[in-house]
Amino acid sequence: xxxxxxxxTDGSDTSAAxxxxxxxxxxxxxxxxxxxxxxxxxxxxxxxxxxxxxxxGIDDETLLAAANEHARRVAAAxxxxxxxxxxxxxxxxxPADAIVATAESRDCDLIFMGSHGRRGLSRLLAGSVTxxxxxxxxxxxxxxxxxxx
Numbered sequence: 609x610x611x612x613x614x615x616x617t618d619g620s621d622t623s624a625a626x627x628x629x630x631x632x633x634x635x636x637x638x639x640x641x642x643x644x645x646x647x648x649x650x651x652x653x654x655x656x657x658x659x660x661x662x663x664x665g666i667d668d669e670t671l672l673a674a675a676n677e678h679a680r681r682v683a684a685a686x687x688x689x690x691x692x693x694x695x696x697x698x699x700x701x702x703p704a705d706a707i708v709a710t711a712e713s714r715d716c717d718l719i720f721m722g723s724h725g726r727r728g729l730s731r732l733l734a735g736s737v738t739x740x741x742x743x744x745x746x747x748x749x750x751x752x753x754x755x756x757x
Contacts (some may be wrong), residue, residue, distance in 0.1 A: 610637055614716040616644045616707045616741075619678040626722035626752035627682050631689050633720065640692040642714045645678040646703040647671030672699055704740035711747055719749045 615630045617623040627643075634641050649668055675697035686693035696714075700706035711719055723738040742749050 610639050610718040612640050612642055612714065612716045612718075614642045614644060614707065614711045614714065614719045615682060616646065616703070616719070616721045616737075617678045617682050618645070618703075619674070619681075620722070620724070622722035622724050622752070622754050623678075624722075625754070626720060627685065629752055630720040631682075631686050631691055634686070634691045635689050639718075640694075641682075641686050642710070642716055643679045643682040643686070643693060643695045644707060644710045645675035645682075645695075645697045646706045647675040647697065647699045648703055649699055649701060651701055668699055672697060675699070702740075704737045704744065707737070707741050708744045708746075711745060717747050719745055719747060720752075721749065722752045722754070724754065 610633075613630060613634055615627055617627055630641060633639070647668070649671060650666075676695075679695035679697045683693045683695035694714075696710065698706050698710075707719065707721070710716070719741060721738060721741065723736075738749075738751055742751070
C-alpha cells in the first residue's frame with residue numbers, strides 16, 4: 609500500500625522514535641524509506657538602512673554536514689533492518705516546505721514523522737513544522753507524538 613515512505617529527521621529524540629517506528633513499518637510492508645534531513649540556515653535580518661545583515665550562527669557547510677550525518681544514521685539503521693533506503697540532506701529556510709517538496713519529487717506516498725508536541729506560547733514562537741506539513745502535503749502524514757512523562 610505504501611511503497612515509498614518519507615522519513616524527515618532533525619536528529620532529536622522525537623525524530624529517533626519516529627525513525628525506529630518507520631523502519632519497523634517499512635520492513636513489515638516491504639516499503640522503501642526516503643530519509644530527509646533539513647539544515648535550516650538563519651535568515652538574513654533587515655536593518656534600519658534596508659540593507660540585509662546575516663545573523664551570526666552556524667555556517668551553511670556545517671549545517672549541511674550535520675544534516676547529512678542525521679540522514680546517514682537513519683539510512684544505516686534501515687539498511688541494518690533490511691529496508692531499502694536512500695538518504696538526502698538539504699538546506700532550506702522552511703523545513704516543512706522541503707519535506708513537502710521532497711515527498712512530491714521522490715514520489716513518496718506516506719510521510720512518517722515525529723512531532724515535538726509543543727503547546728501554547730512555545731508553539732506560537734517556534735512554529736510547527738509538523739502542522740505545516742499536515743496542511744500542505746498531498747499524501748497521508750503519520751505523526752508520532754512524544755510519550756507523556
